[in-house]
Amino acid sequence: MNVLSQNTTIEETSELFQTIASAARLEILLAIGAGEACVCHLESMLGYRQAYISQHLMALRKAKIIESRREGRYIYHRLRKPELLDVIRQAAAFTDSKTLAAPTPAKDCCCPKCIS
Amino acid sequence: MNVLSQNTTIEETSELFQTIASAARLEILLAIGAGEACVCHLESMLGYRQAYISQHLMALRKAKIIESRREGRYIYHRLRKPELLDVIRQAAAFTDSKTLAAPTPAKDCCCPKCIS
């Protein structure tokens, strides 16, 4: 029933979160945006060292989140699926909004003790 | 401009991802769902040991993702903001969909070398 009923999906989802659960990585993904970017671009944009950025790009590539393409001595990186930005933005919105949801009163535990 | 223009939001978002970047934690959050659940419910539902679940609940509580309420000897846990489920579902959908986005050809790096 659930979108995540399959354990494999849960695993994959948790791996996705793991990969993007890093401020530097989020910055990089947002900087790449829907287009593409070379390392020097990210370097000047974010102020991180070259090797540091490359390391993160490597992790993102390994996680199949980005793809790379060489053009001369530049290598351009882009999101495999720009929809990832939506996931990030939604999470950011979740984080930001100060309005807490109304507490949902409900209860009926189906564990052995409760139903027996 | 960007939703994440503030570094604080990026930090918070990365912390959110960090907290939910665990299969066990995702399972727990989905099991709690929009309602509330006691530990024994989660225990019988997910098949994990009690202490293990409590440890994860502790982490989720520390991250302000869930809230707890005691009723007799049971303690019910619920999402502070059920919208979190949407974030998770969207990520799961992202993970699942096999359709890769069309490559976006684009380039114009604004780093020192490129614009100078």
Place this chain on the structure above:
DNA sequence: ATAACATATTCAAGAATATGAATGTGTTAT
């Protein structure tokens, strides 16, 4: 061929995380 450049990769040590085991705390029943 050599040098400069853009970027990737490897390595290692410290930091953070995960999780099993043991134990503590608050509540209800007797």
Place this chain on the structure above:
DNA sequence: ATAACACATTCATATTCTTGAATATGTTAT
């Protein structure tokens, strides 16, 4: 007051992640 129960917390270790430093690779210009 004691026991049983539902759950939380602490502790310790194994594993994973992070990140600075060093180095390697592929490309272009000379």
